[in-house]
Amino acid sequence: MIEDLGTTEQGELVVNLGPQHPSTHGVLHLVVTLNGETIKKVEPHLGYIHRSIEKMCESLSYRQFIYVTSRMDYLSSHINNHGCALCVEKGMQIEVPPRGRVIRVLMDELTRLASHQLWWGAMAMDVGALTPFFHAFREREAINDIMEQTCGARLTMNYMVPGGVMVDIHPDFQQKVKEFIRFFKGKIDEYDELVTENVIFKSRMEGVGYISPEDAVSFGCTGPTARGSGVSCDLRKISPYEVYDQVQFEEVMENGGDCFARYLVRMQEMRQSLSIIEQLIDNIPGGEFQAKTKAVLKLPKGEFYSRVETARGEFGVYIISEGGTTPYRIKFRSPGFSNLSALDHMARGHKIGDLVAIMGTLDLVIPDIDR
Amino acid sequence: MLSFEHITQAIDKWLFGTFNPNVAIVIEGLIAGLCMIGLFAILGLVLVLMERKVSAYMQIRLGPNRVGPGGSLQTLADTLKLAMKEGLTPDGADKFLFNLAPFLVIVTAMLVLAPIAFARNVSLWDLNIGVLYVSAVSSLSVIGILMAGWASNNKYSLLGAMRSGAQIVSYELSAGFAVLSIVVLTGSLRISDIIESQRDGWWLFKGHIPAIIAFIIFIIAVTAETNRAPFDLAEAESELTAGFHTEYSGMKFALFFLAEYVNIFIVCSIAATLFLGGWMPLHIGAWTGFNHVMDYIPSSIWFIGKTFFLIFVIMWFRWTFPRLRIDQLLNLEWKYLLPISMINLLIMTLIAIKGWHF
Numbered sequence: 001m002i003e004d005l006g007t008t009e010q011g012e013l014v015v016n017l018g019p020q021h022p023s024t025h026g027v028l029h030l031v032v033t034l035n036g037e038t039i040k041k042v043e044p045h046l047g048y049i050h051r052s053i054e055k056m057c058e059s060l061s062y063r064q065f066i067y068v069t070s071r072m073d074y075l076s077s078h079i080n081n082h083g084c085a086l087c088v089e090k091g092m093q094i095e096v097p098p099r100g101r102v103i104r105v106l107m108d109e110l111t112r113l114a115s116h117q118l119w120w121g122a123m124a125m126d127v128g129a130l131t132p133f134f135h136a137f138r139e140r141e142a143i144n145d146i147m148e149q150t151c152g153a154r155l156t157m158n159y160m161v162p163g164g165v166m167v168d169i170h171p172d173f174q175q176k177v178k179e180f181i182r183f184f185k186g187k188i189d190e191y192d193e194l195v196t197e198n199v200i201f202k203s204r205m206e207g208v209g210y211i212s213p214e215d216a217v218s219f220g221c222t223g224p225t226a227r228g229s230g231v232s233c234d235l236r237k238i239s240p241y242e243v244y245d246q247v248q249f250e251e252v253m254e255n256g257g258d259c260f261a262r263y264l265v266r267m268q269e270m271r272q273s274l275s276i277i278e279q280l281i282d283n284i285p286g287g288e289f290q291a292k293t294k295a296v297l298k299l300p301k302g303e304f305y306s307r308v309e310t311a312r313g314e315f316g317v318y319i320i321s322e323g324g325t326t327p328y329r330i331k332f333r334s335p336g337f338s339n340l341s342a343l344d345h346m347a348r349g350h351k352i353g354d355l356v357a358i359m360g361t362l363d364l365v366i367p368d369i370d371r
Numbered sequence: 372m373l374s375f376e377h378i379t380q381a382i383d384k385w386l387f388g389t390f391n392p393n394v395a396i397v398i399e400g401l402i403a404g405l406c407m408i409g410l411f412a413i414l415g416l417v418l419v420l421m422e423r424k425v426s427a428y429m430q431i432r433l434g435p436n437r438v439g440p441g442g443s444l445q446t447l448a449d450t451l452k453l454a455m456k457e458g459l460t461p462d463g464a465d466k467f468l469f470n471l472a473p474f475l476v477i478v479t480a481m482l483v484l485a486p487i488a489f490a491r492n493v494s495l496w497d498l499n500i501g502v503l504y505v506s507a508v509s510s511l512s513v514i515g516i517l518m519a520g521w522a523s524n525n526k527y528s529l530l531g532a533m534r535s536g537a538q539i540v541s542y543e544l545s546a547g548f549a550v551l552s553i554v555v556l557t558g559s560l561r562i563s564d565i566i567e568s569q570r571d572g573w574w575l576f577k578g579h580i581p582a583i584i585a586f587i588i589f590i591i592a593v594t595a596e597t598n599r600a601p602f603d604l605a606e607a608e609s610e611l612t613a614g615f616h617t618e619y620s621g622m623k624f625a626l627f628f629l630a631e632y633v634n635i636f637i638v639c640s641i642a643a644t645l646f647l648g649g650w651m652p653l654h655i656g657a658w659t660g661f662n663h664v665m666d667y668i669p670s671s672i673w674f675i676g677k678t679f680f681l682i683f684v685i686m687w688f689r690w691t692f693p694r695l696r697i698d699q700l701l702n703l704e705w706k707y708l709l710p711i712s713m714i715n716l717l718i719m720t721l722i723a724i725k726g727w728h729f
Contacts, residue, residue, distance in 0.1 A: 015526045021612065037530070037697055128600060128607065128694025134430035194691075200601055201693045352530070352610050353696040 012040055017355075019048045025122060025359075026366030028340075037351045042344040049370045057330040062088050062162060062297040065327065070156035072334065073368035075118060076310040078111040081160035086241060087306040087317040088162040091299035097288040100164030101242045106177070106280055107147075107159060108308075109273040113184075114143040115311035116270050119363045123263065124195050126360035127204050127353075132195055139187050142180050146173065162297060164290030177281050181274055188270055196267065205260035209346035209358035212257060219345065220338035223313025224269065225362055228262035230255040235309040247279050262361040298325055312336055312363055336368040376492040403495050407484055411633060416446045418632040421679075422686055429690045456621035461524060464618065468522035473619065473626035475515035480633040482508045486562050487640050490650050490671035494562065501562035502550055505641055506543070509596070512634070513539040516605065516615050519627070523618040531614025534697055535605030539596055541704040546592035548712035549585040552719040553578070553645045562644060569648035572655065579727070581719045586646045588712050593638035594685055595700070597631065601692035602700060639681035643674065647681075650674040 017030040027048035033041040053072060057065040066084045070077035082104055089096065096104075121136030144154045149170040151157040159166050170176075195201050211221070216229040226233045234251040236244040252268040254261035299321035307316040313335025320329040339362045347355045382402070386395040420435070420443065427434025435442030460466055486501035488494040498504060513536055520532020554560060556578060557568045568574075574582050595602035606614030616627045643649060650670035654662045695703070721727075 013526060015530075037534075124693065128603070129692060130426075131430050131690050134432065138431055195693075198693060200695055200699075203699055204693060204696060351696055351698065353604075353607065353694070356610050 011035075025364060028364065028366050028369070030343075030355075032352070032355065034352065039347050039350055039352065039355055042347045042355065044340055044343060046370050049367050051367075051371065053371045054330050054332060058327055061325050062299060062327070065330065066160065066162075067156075067158045069332070070158055071367060072332065072371055073310060073312065073315070073336070073365050074155055075115040075365055076111050076312065076315075077156050078107045078159060079308055079310040080315060081158060082108055083306060083308040083310075083315045083317045085160040085162050086308065087304050087319055088297065088299065090306050091302070091304045091319065091321060092162065092293070092297060094163050094291050094293060096164050096242075096291055098243075098285040099287045100289045100291070102280055102284050103165050103169055103289060104160060105242050105244065105247075106277060106284075107151075107157075107165075109276045110143050110146065110177070112311045113270055113273050113277075114140050114147075115363075116266050116273075117143075119266060119311070119360075120191060120195070123360040123363075124201075126356045127201060129195065129198075129201070132191070135187075135190070135194070139184055142183065146176050146180065149173065149176070161290065163293040164288070166290070168289050169284075174281055174284070177277060181278055181281075184274065188267075188274075192267070196263070202260065204353070204357055205263055205361075206256075206258060208259045208350060208354045209361065210258045211342055211346050215345060216257075216342070219342040221313070221342055222335050222338065223309070223311070224252075224262055224265040225313060225335075225339045225342070227251070227253045228265045228361075229257040233314065235307055235314055239307070241306075241308065243280070247276050249276050259357055259361040266363070296325055298323065299327070307333070310335060312365065312368070313339060332371060334368045334371065336362075336364050336366075340364055340369055379492075407481060407495065410484070411481060411629070414633055414636050415629040416450075418636060418682065419446045419449075419628075421682070422632070422689075425683065425686045426690050429687075450625060453625040454622055458621035458623050459618075461618050463524040465522040465524070468518050469618075470623070472515045472519035472522060473623045473630075475518065476512050476630045477626045477633075479508060479512040479515065480630045480637065483637050484633070487637065488562050488566060488644065488649055489674055490669070493671070497561065497563050500560045502554060502560045502565070502641075502645075505637070506547055506550060509634070509637065510539065510543050512630070519619070520615040523615070525618050527611040527613070528615050528617045531605045531607075531611045531617070534607075535598060535615060537697070538598070538602065538604060538700060541701060542592045542595040542602075542708075545588050545704060545708040545712045546596060548709070548716050549589035549592065550641075550645060552581060552585040552712075552716045555716070555720050555723045556582075558723075562649070566644060566649040566651050569651050570654065573646065573648040573651070573653070575646040578719065579722060581715050581722065582646065584711065584715050585719070586642070588708055588715070589642055589646070590681070590684070591708065592704075593642065594688060595704075597634045597638055597685075599631075599635065599685055600689035601694050603689075603694060604697055604700060607694055635682055635685060636678065639685065640674070640678045642681050643677035647677045648673075649677075 013034040015032045015034055017032055019027040019029040029045040029048060031043040031045060032039060051071070053068050056068055060068065066081050069080040069084050073080055117136045117140045121133035124132035147157060148154050150167070150173055151159040211219070211229055213229045213231050216226045216231050221231070222233050230253050232238065232251060232253060235241070236249075237251045249272045252265050252272060254264050299319065301321055301323040304319045304321065305316060307314055314333065315335060316333030318331040318333070319327045322328040343358065343362065346358050350358070383399065386398055390398065423445070424434045435445035438444045438448045460469055483505055485496040486494060486498055486504055488497070516535045517532045520528040520535070523529070553565065553574055556574060557565045559565060569577075575586055598605045606616065611617070616624055619627060650673050652662075652665040652668060652670070652673050654665060
């Protein structure tokens with residue numbers, strides 16, 4: 001016979017979303033308390049994909065630990081590597097040659113594009129439209145091919161090294177990127193036609209998952225999640241690294257604070273990334289792509305911190321060095337973790353379907369949260 | 372031209388000549404039942420393949436293309452796989468209701484096929500309340516879905532079933548009003564009469580704007596009633612994993628799956644019958660030559676063509692639109708579709724009384 005389905009004393013239904021669930025994009029476990037269809041409370045449970053990367057880094061040299069960080073936010077692996085490389089360079093006071101800087105920025109922006117494309121497809125799939133996912137993957141494939149040609153890998157590139165980039169770009173790189181820009185400019189308008197302008201999609205997004213600028217700051221939200229609430233937090237603007245202070249681009253901000261605002265921010269960011277790539281692709285300076293560094297890197301005793309803007313927000317690397325060849329302690333500040341903490345605040349009072357939409361706009365990558 | 376009428380009448384004559392009437396009627400019933408089951412199986416095979424191919428081409432893929440020519444036997448292979456799988460019953464489930472539910476859903480779908488006219492003089496049971504029968508029996512399937520959701524002892528199933536219940540009960544109303552607006556024009560609930568009344572033109576064209584509105588409302592409502600995207604909340608895979616059939620596996624799952632596709636066929640054939648003239652060829656008032664040419668196309672082709680066109684439209688919806696939320700879904704019905712279809716019915720009644728239709 002039917003037994004008690006696990007209701008609370010107030011007659012609320014407790015549902016476990018995940019760790020195996022199609023909408024959590026990984027092994028996230030949400031304990032959702034429901035009153036009918038309405039969400040009373042969301043409690044994220046983490047730890048299903050914890051690989052103790054921070055501890056692992058303590059026994060790896062300053063060249064080696066960068067590769068592990070590709071496995072954190074695997075959709076922005078370039079940018080993670082970049083953040084780590086920056087921190088090591090800061091400690092060693094290595095000057096990256098101009099060519100290396102520009103290549104790094106180009107790769108970062110391509111990664112951001114690829115990440116946002118995947119997010120766009122997954123976002124549409126979360127609200128029930130399955131077709132955009134395939135369209136997004138078609139375009140993402142083009143970026144992956146470009147990456148593969150230069151870096152030799154498609155997902156975990158490990159291309160950034162302390163002092164610059166590992167190898168020079170492929171001879172076809174510039175031409176291929178230009179082809180991709182032409183191709184993708186038409187496609188991004190198609191994205192808007194197919195999904196952004198859709199009445200059902202708009203009604204699913206507007207007014208859902210509101211977070212005020214004050215709350216966004218106090219939850220530590222960064223990236224498009226905070227910029228959707230009108231909080232200026234683009235590190236490329238407010239603390240420029242590499243050549244971001246030499247290119248023209250806008251920090252995209254929306255004041256809606258709801259899912260649709262976050263959606264629009266990411267769509268606009270794709271256009272901004274395209275424009276950054278366009279400005280740089282013909283202006284890659286000649287010369288060395290990598291600075292001369294010692295074979296064994298040793299950071300001086302002290303604490304070093306650097307941060308970069310990934311596709312999801314602020315990624316920080318904090319290294320404590322005792323002067324040896326390996327870090328004494330390493331701490332990563334991942335954007336997904338803080339963004340996830342705002343989920344409960346955003347989702348209360350909404351329906352189950354909205355929870356999935358809100359998770360979609362947070363663009364969660366679980367290995368990034370769990371590390 | 373070959374007519375099904377001759378064949379059926381010949382069989383009828385032979386049966387009643389050879390056996391005594393009681394035996395003959397039983398044998399006739401068995402033959403008709405077997406035909407329906409055969410049709411059922413073929414529909415399932417064709418529609419599942421069609422859905423996969425349509426979705427594939429919309430998503431820049433090829434779809435199934437390995438089993439049989441062009442993947443045509445893929446569904447058969449899948450069915451075999453499902454048939455060989457173990458039909459699990461969860462430990463905490465209400466076993467009787469859990470096992471009964473898929474059969475209730477499939478039997479409902481089979482019953483509704485009875486009054487549908489597949490071609491000239493081809494229908495199993497041309498009863499005088501055909502349209503009413505279809506509306507009444509098709510709404511029974513919600514009981515099966517609720518039963519499945521409740522008996523699974525699974526929270527996702529329960530939520531899916533509750534959604535489905537709210538959805539089907541609501542959308543039945545506007546589907547009913549849309550059907551009524553054609554019934555007031557024809558003055559009959561018998562399906563053959565409704566088709567016959569469209570001899571000189573389909574109601575979609577003859578009934579002015581109200582007929583077009585009724586048609587659009589009917590298509591929206593039946594998309595919701597069959598739990599298809601953008602109204603597939605009952606099995607919303609990103610929210611509820613698989614909704615009411617989360618716990619089903621093997622053949623029991625296959626029955627739900629088959630019932631969904633047969634239901635699509637049924638609602639599309641009803642839409643084709645009411646608004647697009649069923650098996651009636653396209654006739655335009657004074658164009659005798661054109662009408663004559665159209666008559667040469669067999670009636671079954673007309674029926675299948677119209678029905679599959681509508682099925683394609685419904686599949687097109689599914690692979691284009693995002694899903695609605697439950698409150699938006701109910702708002703759409705109770706705040707928009709229902710009032711519009713009520714007013715539409717009033718206007719249609721006025722048109723029918725005054726004889727303003729063509």
